[in-house]
Amino acid sequence: MPRFLTLAFAALLLSACAHQQAPRNPLATWVPSSNHDARRPVLVVLHYTEQDSVQRSLDTLRTANSGGRVSSHYLIGQDGTRYQLVSDLDRAWHAGAGSWGAVSDVNSASIGIELDNNGRVPFAEPLVESLLVLLGDLKTRWRIPAENFIAHSDLAPRRKVDPGVHFPWKRLAEHGYGVWxxxxxxxxxxxxxxxxxxxxxxxxxxxxxxxxxxxxxxxxxxxxxxxxxxxxxxxxxxxxxxxxxxxxxxxx
Ligand SMILES: [Zn+2]
Incomplete structure (x- = not known):
């Protein structure tokens, strides 16, 4: 194999490894401790897709679309089907510029959930029931407090209105997600x-x-x-x- 190809291959392997394992800082001596676990998301941000089909939203959330690359951790269809696109431990690109409390990089601190709704009609009942199940799982696993389930419009009031006027916030709060x-x-x-x-x-x-x-x-x-x-x-x-x-x- 030519030398430049060998180097390119090695670089590829290194970058693949870097993704599997957190990079270590060369400025310090690595003396690993097993006393740690993964960092936890502390917020859950709810969105509507503003689109008319789950397939279209899956495409938008997984490709380099014209408006810029976006993603979310989860997408829930009107029939209640849940899709996961990004691991809870990774940083999805759903929040954009904005802040909530002391959190100014919301993508780094949150889990984003897109809901299949165009913003003009009530949310489908199977979707809401499916969302409640997912929220229960996230709240338990990541110990997220009720007040940290928020709207995209909450953290970016100047730019966003989702999940919009049809979203049943009171019902969510009755189940312990979001305040009311x-x-x-x-x-x-x-x-x-x-x-x-x-x-x-x-x-x-x-x-x-x-x-x-x-x-x-x-x-x-x-x-x-x-x-x-x-x-x-x-x-x-x-x-x-x-x-x-x-x-x-x-x-x-
Ligand atoms: Zn949104």
């Missing part, structure tokens, strides 16, 4: 700091108009702001932990 305010909570007190509350919940607050839209989309299925007293009540309940399933008693 109790119905019987009091109004927010005078002087309630809305911006701080949005930040506490996790929202980016660099564009308040966009964040207000995302918040209303998620909690009231309304596309537009500005935030009113009902939004303030919901936000107050969220920051107080007055969410379903019942987690604390509101002070009257």
């Amino acid at each position: 305010p109790r119905d019987d909570t009091p109004p927010a007190p005078p002087g309630f700091d809305v911006v701080q509350a949005l930040r506490t919940v996790g929202y980016p607050v660099d564009d308040l108009d966009a964040t207000a839209r995302a918040f209303r989309l998620r909690f009231r299925a309304l596309p537009d702001g500005p935030l009113d007293a009902e939004d303030h009540r919901i936000l107050y309940a969220l920051v107080q932990g007055w969410t379903i399933p019942v987690q604390a008693e509101p002070a009257r």
Whole structure:
């Protein structure tokens, strides 16, 4: 084999190995410890595909399409069929620019789930039931807290609206995925700091108009702001932990 081919082959082998095994830093002496496990995802981000067929979405999520390469860990069809495209341990390209709480590289910290829905119709019942099963598995295996199941629109309010107005967030919260305010909570007190509350919940607050839209989309299925007293009540309940399933008693 010519020398340049041998080198190319060796480089190929090395890159294949690098993918199998985390690269070691040549700046330090490797003294391995067995006291470790895989890093854990801490967020689950829900999306709709905005497409009309699972096959088309599978193509989009697995090829270099014209809008740029995208992927997700999972895709769920309307009949409830679950597809996995990327290992939970690897970084899929589903979130893009955005942030949630202290997490600024959401792709590195999250699992992305695409749902076969075009954004204009209710989510199919078999899809929702299948999603609940998957969320239960992810929550248990990766110990993801209820409040860390979020919408793509939550982390990228300026760019995204999915999974949109038809997504059943209250139903998910009743099963322990995502937060939802109790119905019987009091109004927010005078002087309630809305911006701080949005930040506490996790929202980016660099564009308040966009964040207000995302918040209303998620909690009231309304596309537009500005935030009113009902939004303030919901936000107050969220920051107080007055969410379903019942987690604390509101002070009257
Ligand atoms: Zn999305």
